Amino acid sequence: MQLIYWLFAFLIAFGAAFWVYLADKRRAVPYPWLTSLLRGIVVLTVVLLVLVPDIVINKNVTEQPVVLLLQDNSTSAGIALGDDSAIYRKNMEALSQKLAGKYRVVQWSFGGDVGKDSFYLFSRPATDISAALARAEEYYGMQNLGAVVLASDGRFNQGVNPAFRQSSGNFSLYTIALGDSTREKDLRISRTYANRTATINTSFEIRTDVIAELCSGYNQGAVLQEGGEVLLTIPFQVKSDRFDRSISFSVKADKAGVHHYVITLPKAEGEKNVTNNRRDVFVEIVDEKKKVLIASAAPHPDVNAFKDALSSLESHEVTICSAENFPASVSNYDVIILHGLPSARHRMGPFLGAAHKPLWFILTSQSDITAINGLKQITHIGIAAAAGHDIALSFHSPFNAFTVPQRIQAVTDKMPPLVAYSSNIMAAPGTNILFTQRTPAGVMPAWMMQQGSVPSAILAGEGIWRWRMYEFKHFDEHNVIDECIRQTVAFLCANTGERQFNVILPRHIWSDQEAVSMNAILLNASNEPINTPDVQITVTDSSGRAQEYTFERSGTGYNLNIGIRAGGRYTYTARTNYGSKALSASGTFVVESVPLELMETGADYHLLYDLAQKNKGTFATLSGIPSLYDSIISNANIKPVIQTNTETVPLVDRKWYFLIILIVAVAEWLLRKYWLAQ
Numbered sequence: 287m288q289l290i291y292w293l294f295a296f297l298i299a300f301g302a303a304f305w306v307y308l309a310d311k312r313r314a315v316p317y318p319w320l321t322s323l324l325r326g327i328v329v330l331t332v333v334l335l336v337l338v339p340d341i342v343i344n345k346n347v348t349e350q351p352v353v354l355l356l357q358d359n360s361t362s363a364g365i366a367l368g369d370d371s372a373i374y375r376k377n378m379e380a381l382s383q384k385l386a387g388k389y390r391v392v393q394w395s396f397g398g399d400v401g402k403d404s405f406y407l408f409s410r411p412a413t414d415i416s417a418a419l420a421r422a423e424e425y426y427g428m429q430n431l432g433a434v435v436l437a438s439d440g441r442f443n444q445g446v447n448p449a450f451r452q453s454s455g456n457f458s459l460y461t462i463a464l465g466d467s468t469r470e471k472d473l474r475i476s477r478t479y480a481n482r483t484a485t486i487n488t489s490f491e492i493r494t495d496v497i498a499e500l501c502s503g504y505n506q507g508a509v510l511q512e513g514g515e516v517l518l519t520i521p522f523q524v525k526s527d528r529f530d531r532s533i534s535f536s537v538k539a540d541k542a543g544v545h546h547y548v549i550t551l552p553k554a555e556g557e558k559n560v561t562n563n564r565r566d567v568f569v570e571i572v573d574e575k576k577k578v579l580i581a582s583a584a585p586h587p588d589v590n591a592f593k594d595a596l597s598s599l600e601s602h603e604v605t606i607c608s609a610e611n612f613p614a615s616v617s618n619y620d621v622i623i624l625h626g627l628p629s630a631r632h633r634m635g636p637f638l639g640a641a642h643k644p645l646w647f648i649l650t651s652q653s654d655i656t657a658i659n660g661l662k663q664i665t666h667i668g669i670a671a672a673a674g675h676d677i678a679l680s681f682h683s684p685f686n687a688f689t690v691p692q693r694i695q696a697v698t699d700k701m702p703p704l705v706a707y708s709s710n711i712m713a714a715p716g717t718n719i720l721f722t723q724r725t726p727a728g729v730m731p732a733w734m735m736q737q738g739s740v741p742s743a744i745l746a747g748e749g750i751w752r753w754r755m756y757e758f759k760h761f762d763e764h765n766v767i768d769e770c771i772r773q774t775v776a777f778l779c780a781n782t783g784e785r786q787f788n789v790i791l792p793r794h795i796w797s798d799q800e801a802v803s804m805n806a807i808l809l810n811a812s813n814e815p816i817n818t819p820d821v822q823i824t825v826t827d828s829s830g831r832a833q834e835y836t837f838e839r840s841g842t843g844y845n846l847n848i849g850i851r852a853g854g855r856y857t858y859t860a861r862t863n864y865g866s867k868a869l870s871a872s873g874t875f876v877v878e879s880v881p882l883e884l885m886e887t888g889a890d891y892h893l894l895y896d897l898a899q900k901n902k903g904t905f906a907t908l909s910g911i912p913s914l915y916d917s918i919i920s921n922a923n924i925k926p927v928i929q930t931n932t933e934t935v936p937l938v939d940r941k942w943y944f945l946i947i948l949i950v951a952v953a954e955w956l957l958r959k960y961w962l963a964q
Contacts, residue, residue: 291337297331315961324954331947334937349927350390351432353383353918354422357405358438358464359395360416364408366439366465366889370908371836374464375406377911378437384915389432389924394422398444401730411799412437414445423455431455432924433903434912437462440890446683449896458921459901460914465889471500473554474562475508475887476530479689481549483776484539486573487603491534493689494549494565496522498529506552510535512545532811542573544794544873546855562886566876568794576779577603579619581612583626583652591751595768596775616641621778625748626652630920635660644778646743648750665742666714667734676703677747679721679732687718688773689737697757697766704732704747711746718777719822720770723747737792741778787869789823789860794875798853804874806837806844806860815842821862828854853879 303326310318332544355378367374385391394400396418397410415438422434434457442448476495478484484490498504520533537547543931578596582589587605596602607613609632616622621644628634629652639661647658647665655671662668679696681690691697698721706723713719713731721733723746735743750771754764790805806823808815819836821844836845837860859872891905896906904917918924937943 292334295333295337298333299326302326302329307696312431315958318955321763321954321957324950324957325404325822327950328954331943339937341937343933343935345931345933347929347931349430349929350388350768351924351926352426353385353389353391353432354426354434355393356407356418356422356434356436357393357395358397358413358436359401359405359408360397360410360413360439360441361408362413362441362886363437363439363464363618366441367408368465371406371408374908374911377908378405380463381435381911381915383920385440388919392426394418396421402500412444413442415440415442415448416445416451419448419451419453419459423453423457427455430927431457433458433460433464433921435460436894436897437464438894439464439888440893441886443886449893449900453901455524456923457901458918458923459898460903460917461894461898461905462911462914463889463891463894463905463907467889467891468609469499470559471554471557472559472562472886473498473501473504473551474559475549475551475565476566478549478567480487480569481688481773482568483570483572483779484512485599486539486571487600488539488601489536490539490569491536492547492549492567492569492691493532493534496529496531496533496551497556497630498524500527501529501557502527503555504554508533508535509539509550511548511550513862517547520723520961522675536872537569539571542571544568544570545643546794546874546876547754558796566795566878568874568876572601572779575603576620576775577605577618578621578623578775579613579616579627580604580606580623581609581627583609583629583632583650585649586625586748587751588748589625591754592625592771594753594964595771598768599772600773602772609797616643619643621646621775621777624648626650628654628657630654633657640814641666642740643786644741644743646745646774646778648745648748649706649708651705653707655708664740666746667717668710668712669744669746670711672707674705674707676708677723677725677732678703679723679747682719682722682731685718685720687720687737687777690720690773691766691769693761694766694770697761701753701756701759702749704749706732706747708746711744720774733774735774735777737777743774743778785871786867787860787862787871789858789871789873791873791875794873796875796877798850798877798879801847801849801901802851802877803845803847804858805840806846806862806871808844808862808864808869810864817842817844819862819864821923823858823860825856825858827852829857851877853877 303322306325307318307322315321333671394402394407395405398412398414400418423645440463476497479493481490492510494508496508501524504524507519509516510518517537518535520535522531522533546568547932549565549567553560553563554905568820580589580592593604593606596604609629623646625648633654635657645664647694651674655669658665659669679698681695709725710727711730713734714736717731717734719731719734722729723732724745732746755768757764757767786809788807790807792803796802806821808814817839822833823837823846824832825835825848826832835848837845837846837904855874855876857874859870861870895905902923906914
């Protein structure tokens with residue numbers, strides 16, 4: 287369309303110039319072509335200002351492909367390289383210089399996270415390959431990312447398995463294997479599973495995963511100890527070079543308190559790395575029945591489902607009430623489950639906030655989302671209301687608040703959807719998410735719990751009774767769903783004892799690479815948290831050396847960070863004075879000195895090869911680093927991208943445009959004055 291306007295403007299300008307030319311020629315102007323030209327320019331610029339106020343300019347920009355050199359800077363990568371570090375560094379620098387001549391080369395290093403520190407320090411205490419690749423896609427995915435060169439030993443100890451990671455980018459992934467693929471004899475405990483709490487006089491399970499490499503013929507057992515006393519030994523026999531097995535210890539909870547269990551594997555003959563043959567487990571045995579109140583806005587089969595799941599344990603005493611019969615005081619209850627409450631008819635937000643009791647909100651069509659959002663000091667979660675819709679729940683594998691049943695994935699895959707009346711659920715950092723839901727806005731939490739001075743949980747849908755029925759239909763039992771309900775209540779009950787003063791640790795096992803933190807809660811006569819008096823604590827290490835600290839006040843409670851500690855077992859005793867009473871709380875925790883990077887040794891060539899093949903790249907060892915240049919150069923998918931940028935230029939905003947009109951018009955006027963005056 288603009289072309290027509292330009293042609294029209296030129297025709298008008300040409301007509302005006304020709305008319306002036308004929309007129310000036312009759313007047314015997316010395317140079318009629320000059321005055322007509324100036325007049326044509328003035329008319330053209332003025333007409334363009336009216337017909338084409340904006341000029342569109344297209345600019346072509348050539349964007350060179352990005353080649354990202356992603357270096358594993360963890361401790362294990364340095365160990366894997368060994369004496370080849372100097373040769374490796376020389377080859378990588380030569381590759382980077384050659385690639386820089388044709389591509390935009392970027393260098394990153396990574397461990398547990400991504401950084402831009404020196405490539406060759408090899409000092410990171412953890413490795414997360416999936417997070418590094420995800421960060422590369424996120425940062426350079428829209429900038430013509432052509433290739434990622436991943437140099438690693440393939441050993442990861444954080445994040446998800448990169449082999450199962452779904453890539454959304456079109457880049458090619460080239461992998462460089464650091465170290466020798468030769469495996470060493472190694473027997474290790476990869477993970478342990480145990481619930482944080484158990485009820486006295488019941489049996490509970492401690493489960494551990496054992497992995498053995500090149501230990502064929504090993505015929506000993508996993509040992510469970512407490513206080514140096516052997517409680518159980520589960521024998522197993524390794525019959526192949528690659529062996530893994532899950533071992534379960536059934537322990538009787540016969541004494542209240544926090545119990546420190548140690549799982550060990552006797553050393554295999556010829557095994558060099560024995561730091562990963564031991565794991566610590568803490569379980570708190572409680573000696574009281576937990577009183578649970580289930581209140582509903584309206585009769586619903588979910589209520590009986592929750593009651594049946596909880597009543598099957600002697601440790602729970604369940605009471606059911608309607609909103610109309612909600613008790614005036616809830617001080618006798620340890621946990622309150624609210625089905626459809628608070629509602630528009632029953633607004634109990636201020637009462638719930640003042641009760642300082644763990645709450646589990648089941649969101650239904652009766653729920654008042656605004657009132658629940660008003661309890662953020664308890665829930666720490668923002669929720670948006672929505673019309674009723676079905677949601678399919680998926681198990682959230684990173685969940686670690688308690689040990690989930692082994693068949694949870696198989697069970698939830700067969701479960702019908704729940705009915706939800708909320709959307710855009712935003713969980714606070716640190717929220718434990720058991721199940722997620724997929725929405726148009728992305729993956730949102732659906733069954734979550736938040737630890738704090740007042741723990742809380744939210745289930746974003748109704749219909750859990752159908753889950754119990756479907757589990758029984760497919761598996762002849764409903765233990766998985768019942769266990770999820772029971773363990774969620776146990777999570778909420780974890781720190782709800784009637785002790786007036788208590789010290790709470792986020793966990794009892796820490797790494798020697800992280801700072802140890804703890805919280806303290808002091809309750810007044812009304813069961814409300816206060817932090818008026820000072821709180822001191824004595825922390826004693828395994829050698830008997832004691833250190834004194836004072837808690838800092840935070841909100842209505844206390845917190846303390848005692849920093850990074852050396853490996854070992856620690857005991858603590860906290861003290862305070864409230865009124866005329868001297869109060870104390872004590873416990874233990876363990877700092878593990880087992881470096882994550884030593885949990886597995888040797889390079890994983892298989893993983894790195896699969897990653898390269900899956901992402902249109904090639905695999906190389908140290909000697910093959912120079913050949914990567916030829917592979918990248920010959921990759922037809924790694925090519926420059928020409929981007930066309932369109933710019934709209936408004937003529938009215940250009941002062942120089944009006945200056946041109948003025949100069950040309952004045953020039954014509956002055957010439958006419960001069961020639962006619964002669």
